[in-house]
Amino acid sequence: xxxxxxxxxxxxxxxxxxxxxxxxxxxxxxxxxxxxxxxxxxxxxxxxxxxxxxxxxxxxxxxxxxxxxxxxxxxxxxxxxxxxxxxxxxxxxxxxxxxxxxxxxxxxxxxxxxxxxxxxxxxxxxxxxxxxxxxxxxxxxxxxxxxxxxxxxxxxxxxxxxxxxxxxxxxxxxxxxxxxxxxxxxxxxxxxxxxxxxxxxxxxxxxxxxxxxxxxxxxxxxxxxxxxxxxxxxxxxxxxxxxxxxxxxxxxxxxxxxxxxxxxxxxxxxxxxxxxxxxxxxxxxxxxxxxxxxxxxxxxxxxxxxxxxxxxxxxxxxxxxxxxxxxxxxxxxxxxxxxx
Amino acid sequence: xxxxxxxxxxxxxxxxxxxxxxxxxxxxxxxxxxxxxxxxxxxxxxxxxxxxxxxxxxxxxxxxxxxxxxxxxxxxxxxxxxxxxxxxxxxxxxxxxxxxxxxxxxxxxxxxxxxxxxxxxxxxxxxxxxxxxxxxxxxxxxxxxxxxxxxxxxxxxxxxxxxxxxxxxxxxxxxxxxxxxxxxxxxxxxxxxxxxxxxxxxxxxxxxxxxxxxxxxxxxxxxxxxxxxxxxxxxxxxxxxxxxxxxxxxxxxxxxxxxxxxxxxxxxxxxxxxxxxxxxxxxxxxxxxxxxxxxxxxxxxxxxxxxxxxxxxxxxxxxxxxxxxxxxxxxxxxxxxxxxxxxxxxxxxxxx
Numbered sequence: 001x002x003x004x005x006x007x008x009x010x011x012x013x014x015x016x017x018x019x020x021x022x023x024x025x026x027x028x029x030x031x032x033x034x035x036x037x038x039x040x041x042x043x044x045x046x047x048x049x050x051x052x053x054x055x056x057x058x059x060x061x062x063x064x065x066x067x068x069x070x071x072x073x074x075x076x077x078x079x080x081x082x083x084x085x086x087x088x089x090x091x092x093x094x095x096x097x098x099x100x101x102x103x104x105x106x107x108x109x110x111x112x113x114x115x116x117x118x119x120x121x122x123x124x125x126x127x128x129x130x131x132x133x134x135x136x137x138x139x140x141x142x143x144x145x146x147x148x149x150x151x152x153x154x155x156x157x158x159x160x161x162x163x164x165x166x167x168x169x170x171x172x173x174x175x176x177x178x179x180x181x182x183x184x185x186x187x188x189x190x191x192x193x194x195x196x197x198x199x200x201x202x203x204x205x206x207x208x209x210x211x212x213x214x215x216x217x218x219x220x221x222x223x224x225x226x227x228x229x230x231x232x233x234x235x236x237x238x239x240x241x242x243x244x245x246x247x248x249x250x251x252x253x254x255x256x257x258x259x260x261x262x263x264x265x266x267x268x269x270x271x272x273x274x275x276x277x278x279x280x281x282x283x284x285x286x287x288x289x290x291x292x293x294x295x296x297x298x299x300x301x302x303x304x305x306x307x308x309x310x311x312x313x314x315x316x317x318x319x320x321x322x323x324x325x326x327x328x329x330x331x332x333x334x335x336x337x338x339x340x
Numbered sequence: 341x342x343x344x345x346x347x348x349x350x351x352x353x354x355x356x357x358x359x360x361x362x363x364x365x366x367x368x369x370x371x372x373x374x375x376x377x378x379x380x381x382x383x384x385x386x387x388x389x390x391x392x393x394x395x396x397x398x399x400x401x402x403x404x405x406x407x408x409x410x411x412x413x414x415x416x417x418x419x420x421x422x423x424x425x426x427x428x429x430x431x432x433x434x435x436x437x438x439x440x441x442x443x444x445x446x447x448x449x450x451x452x453x454x455x456x457x458x459x460x461x462x463x464x465x466x467x468x469x470x471x472x473x474x475x476x477x478x479x480x481x482x483x484x485x486x487x488x489x490x491x492x493x494x495x496x497x498x499x500x501x502x503x504x505x506x507x508x509x510x511x512x513x514x515x516x517x518x519x520x521x522x523x524x525x526x527x528x529x530x531x532x533x534x535x536x537x538x539x540x541x542x543x544x545x546x547x548x549x550x551x552x553x554x555x556x557x558x559x560x561x562x563x564x565x566x567x568x569x570x571x572x573x574x575x576x577x578x579x580x581x582x583x584x585x586x587x588x589x590x591x592x593x594x595x596x597x598x599x600x601x602x603x604x605x606x607x608x609x610x611x612x613x614x615x616x617x618x619x620x621x622x623x624x625x626x627x628x629x630x631x632x633x634x635x636x637x638x639x640x641x642x643x644x645x646x647x648x649x650x651x652x653x654x655x656x657x658x659x660x661x662x663x664x665x666x667x668x669x670x671x672x673x674x675x676x677x678x679x680x681x682x683x684x685x686x687x688x689x690x691x692x
Contacts, residue, residue: 052677079674088670132640188347245489315652
């Protein structure tokens with residue numbers, strides 16, 4: 001995507017990324033279905049760019065990948081030919097939203113002063129020295145019988161999601177009396193939130209929600225590395241063994257009843273005492289996953305890693321604040337995210 | 341247990357920090373059925389079992405500090421309840437009498453209800469006497485109520501292996517019970533493990549007093565309970581010797597997974613040093629993360645270069661469909677609707 005494309009998109013278009021589960025209201029879902037019915041390709045094209053008016057009137061016939069400046073200009077020309085009723089329809093809330101769907105909880109604003117983290121995840125491999133490296137599609141899928149997803153040599157983009165931790169939770173990381181070298185356990189509530197909701201999307205995908213009883217073992221500690229008048233630097237270390245039921249695959253095999261993640265953590269956190277907030281929350285998690293993997297079983301251990309960082313608001317995505325995987329896959333379980 | 345989302349360790353930490361009775365009361369409410377069932381099976385009389393159960397929870401107060409990181413304290417409580425009950429039975433002088441009664445009866449003439457009565461005091465001691473490779477999966481599956489998958493995971497076994505070991509364990513248990521004069525069926529075994537009745541308030545009160553200062557607590561409990569608490573703590577010290585022997589035996593047998601599972605059942609106080617009451621991970625080749633590997637990994641997993649450009653290029657994405665349509669209609673602009681299908685959160689995992 002070039003700078004010219006970005007500039008044109010910013011100026012002339014309203015850009016909406018359709019993420020699973022983002023249709024919070026009945027009317028949003030109805031709108032999508034209406035567009036899908038008129039342009040079935042829209043449903044099946046995974047990464048297509050689709051241009052339409054606010055009414056749902058599609059502005060092109062074929063699938064569109066990332067389009068160049070000329071392509072964008074053709075879309076604008078087609079849009080300009082539409083009647084005003086298509087270009088500037090009168091839409092009230094009743095047309096746009098309607099009743100809430102079961103994901104009502106996800107439409108709530110984040111708790112005040114919640115700290116939002118971006119989560120990225122990738123399948124990994126371990127090299128001859130046992131160090132982590134990126135895995136490509138083939139490495140991920142070639143143990144399946146048939147249906148290799150791709151032979152692309154390049155590693156796929158990371159998956160992404162968000163989650164937030166409440167003010168009480170992040171404040172619990174910094175006791176009033178901080179001393180360099182002091183090591184203590186990560187508060188239970190935050191430990192659980194990270195283990196149960198922070199390791200999405202992989203864990204949430206097609207699987208049961210991780211309940212606290214699925215945390216077979218875990219130990220997470222915080223060590224104060226440095227203290228000054230301006231900031232407190234903390235190191236987070238830990239490990240966990242999770243196993244949880246995967247209902248989707250349960251009928252395939254007895255092995256499918258359980259998914260497992262044997263994971264290690266390391267993180268560096270900085271608390272700014274003058275701003276009374278965290279300015280760094282870098283956390284990595286890596287370990288072995290085994291068990292159900294989409295429609296199949298993956299009994300061998302597969303290295304899998306997460307990277308978390310503060311969402312600083314520079315991406316529109318940051319402001320969404322809703323854990324997408326949870327919202328899509330466990331819409332009725334959202335309350336647990338608010339009160340883990 | 342699902343009503344209160346806090347873990348056992350979290351409730352213990354809250355209780356230790358605030359001395360709030362409610363936190364301990366919740367723990368008693370959760371685990372009283374397990375503890376009371378063990379006690380009543382061994383002791384027979386409800387009143388004696390209630391005393392013993394109270395002693396178990398007061399022992400928990402004494403050991404709470406080292407258990408505060410536990411996700412579940414049920415395995416620890418089962419072992420302590422078994423020890424305390426048997427000690428109580430000895431002190432009550434009924435064990436010999438019951439064993440004599442059992443030996444003198446003709447199994448053929450025993451009705452189911454009588455069978456039940458005779459089985460109850462024997463069951464836990466006979467389970468405890470099983471070799472660890474049979475005892476541990478049996479406790480995990482039947483007394484803790486884990487699924488076969490969960491129990492297999494804890495043992496480091498395949499589910500099929502677990503099933504075979506469970507079958508052999510039940511057969512062995514039945515034969516041991518038969519030698520005691522009780523022919524037990526699977527149905528009876530299941531029935532005897534049914535939940536009991538919980539009662540929490542008085543125990544929580546005594547626990548709060550004990551945690552607060554100790555001496556005044558004993559006025560809230562009977563002398564029998566006080567003696568059982570002391571005896572229970574002594575029994576736990578003795579158990580260290582048994583644990584060491586069992587661990588060594590399992591190691592010699594090469595049952596690494598079994599060792600991990602065995603550890604899940606062992607009260608943390610029996611370990612040296614008692615670093616934490618959480619269940620230890622199954623031994624694996626997962627490398628620990630260091631500062632160096634963390635820095636590399638953290639940068640490696642997040643988007644790099646041209647990856648996820650749609651996300652990072654500074655496009656002001658509108659993150660709801662309704663808001664996108666509203667803005668497009670108001671400003672007279674077309675919408676770019678990027679069908680990201682989970683914004684890529686499944687694609688890199690090989691899903692199509």
